[in-house]
Amino acid sequence: MSHLSVPARPAPAGAGVFFSPAAGGARSAGPVGLAAAPRAAETADARHLLGLEGMSRDALLGWLAAAAEWRTRLAAPRFAADTLRGVAVCNAFFEDSTRTRVSFELAERRLGAAVVTFAAAGSSLSKGESLLDTARTIAAMGVDLLVVRHGSPGAPALIARHLEVGVINAGDGEHEHPTQGLLDLLTLADAWGGRFEGRRIAIVGDVAHSRVARSALFGLTALGARVTFAGPPTLMPAGLAALGAEVAGTVEEALAGADAAMALRLQRERMESGLVPSVGEYARVWGLDARRAGLLAPGAPVLHPGPMNREVEISSEVADGPRSAVLRQVANGVAVRCAVLERCATARSRAA
Numbered sequence: 001m002s003h004l005s006v007p008a009r010p011a012p013a014g015a016g017v018f019f020s021p022a023a024g025g026a027r028s029a030g031p032v033g034l035a036a037a038p039r040a041a042e043t044a045d046a047r048h049l050l051g052l053e054g055m056s057r058d059a060l061l062g063w064l065a066a067a068a069e070w071r072t073r074l075a076a077p078r079f080a081a082d083t084l085r086g087v088a089v090c091n092a093f094f095e096d097s098t099r100t101r102v103s104f105e106l107a108e109r110r111l112g113a114a115v116v117t118f119a120a121a122g123s124s125l126s127k128g129e130s131l132l133d134t135a136r137t138i139a140a141m142g143v144d145l146l147v148v149r150h151g152s153p154g155a156p157a158l159i160a161r162h163l164e165v166g167v168i169n170a171g172d173g174e175h176e177h178p179t180q181g182l183l184d185l186l187t188l189a190d191a192w193g194g195r196f197e198g199r200r201i202a203i204v205g206d207v208a209h210s211r212v213a214r215s216a217l218f219g220l221t222a223l224g225a226r227v228t229f230a231g232p233p234t235l236m237p238a239g240l241a242a243l244g245a246e247v248a249g250t251v252e253e254a255l256a257g258a259d260a261a262m263a264l265r266l267q268r269e270r271m272e273s274g275l276v277p278s279v280g281e282y283a284r285v286w287g288l289d290a291r292r293a294g295l296l297a298p299g300a301p302v303l304h305p306g307p308m309n310r311e312v313e314i315s316s317e318v319a320d321g322p323r324s325a326v327l328r329q330v331a332n333g334v335a336v337r338c339a340v341l342e343r344c345a346t347a348r349s350r351a352a
């Protein structure tokens with residue numbers, strides 16, 4: 001870990017994750033004692049969606065086409081489908097979530113699945129049950145798909161390795177958030193007329209702790225777009241250049257002429273204290289305000305995965321302004337999750 005440190009400060013939690021998922025998994029061996037996070041080859045089983053790392057351009061474009069199709073279908077008044085009829089889905093959220101959980105649930109219900117949602121608080125985890133035992137218990141009830149959000153990188157992969165159910169990663173620690181990555185790609189594809197080659201996005205803020213940034217980076221570089229990161233040195237992991245990204249020294253430098261910007265939430269729950277001097281100072285130096293958004297290419301959209309800290313990483317003027325794609329991202333999320341649920345359920349029923 002130490003060789004990944006940024007100068008003069010200890011490496012932030014998660015800094016190594018950018019460099020190697022295996023290192024991230026081992027480092028974060030947290031409450032459930034996880035093994036390494038998934039390698040690309042392991043994620044190829046179509047029952048699962050564990051990450052975007054290693055996914056080919058064609059596979060990504062396939063996902064975007066499927067999601068766009070679902071988006072059209074979902075727009076029909078009183079849309080309902082029976083694509084997932086007879087499929088039991090459990091949303092297992094071991095970490096807080098609003099939009100991701102609601103979005104998965106809505107997609108599952110729209111497609112006619114039998115849905116149950118499980119939140120870690122109030123579960124047997126508080127009685128000391130291991131993650132795998134909890135997952136096995138749920139699977140034994142006849143669940144076909146598990147949608148897993150967990151604070152430890154590699155938790156969904158661990159379940160996928162040991163159980164027959166299909167596993168969809170809804171965010172694992174600082175590792176990946178593949179459905180968020182796909183919805184970001186779909187939102188950018190809309191703004192960019194479907195062409196990623198030659199485009200550049202500036203991703204600004206707490207990069208070290210961001211699974212959203214990692215999934216976006218893997219997806220965007222595979223599709224031929226360039227990614228420039230900017231953020232406080234204490235929140236910038238080492239090894240970004242090796243992953244094909246550029247790093248700018250200032251937010252202005254990153255934004256100048258970029259074809260899109262993404263502001264990241266300050267992930268204070270994953271941070272050791274002292275990485276940011278103060279929220280006010282952070283907003284002043286790194287916040288995406290209207291003046292800074294004006295540096296972007298004309299018409300370039302501004303994304304934020306939510307939840308937003310207004311006037312911290314993004315000003316209300318930008319979040320609610322004409323460039324904001326925030327609600328389009330949320331809407332696209334339901335379509336992306338329909339596509340993912342459909343494919344994973346189909347593969348799971350073939351495997352069963």
Ligand code: NCD
Binds near residue numbers: 180
């Ligand atoms: C993100 C997450 O939880 O990874 N939110 C989301 O899923 N839309 C980003 C965040 O929490 O900052």
